[in-house]
Amino acid sequence: MAGISDIVDIGTKQSEHFEGEHFEYRVAPEKLIAGDPLQTLTQCYTSPCGQFSTGIWASTPGHWRVNYTEMEYCEILEGVSVIRDEAGAAKELRTGDRFVIPSGFKGTWEVVESCRKIYVAYEKAA
Known part of the structure; x- marks a missing residue:
């Protein structure tokens, strides 16, 4: 049975310490x-x-291709990004925006101003 100690806090302030695995990486060429x-x-x-x-x-500024196999809820904590679908339609994302990216979405993600987001992802079983 789960109790209070099993609740996972997810901080939102840059100065907060986050429990969990931490990775730094560059976009694949x-x-x-x-x-x-x-x-x-x-x-x-x-x-x-x-x-x-x-x-x-x-992420710091840059532009890359994305291909979502998972469903992802996002909340932009800071910064500005632009996400585009394969047809070129664009959506600007700013601090405070909340949205869901559906599984199967293909396009590009561009970080215009350094961006931070909370994400919640669900990947359907194969």
Whole structure:
């Protein structure tokens, strides 16, 4: 049975310490369109089955291709990004925006001003 100690807090302030695995990485060359964005990922929680995860993602400016196999809820904590679908339709994302990216979305993600977001992802079982 789960109790209070099993609740996972996910901080939102840059100065807060986040529990979980922390990674720094660059966009893979085959996905990169422009820039050389440095990205960080702090995975705060992954379910035992591995299909559900949440954490904090951040990136410096750059532009790259995306292909979502998971469904992802996002909340932009700071910065400005533009996400475009394969047809070129664009959506600007700013601090405070909350949205869901559906599984199967293909397009590009461009960070215009360094960006941080909370994400919650669900990957359907194969």
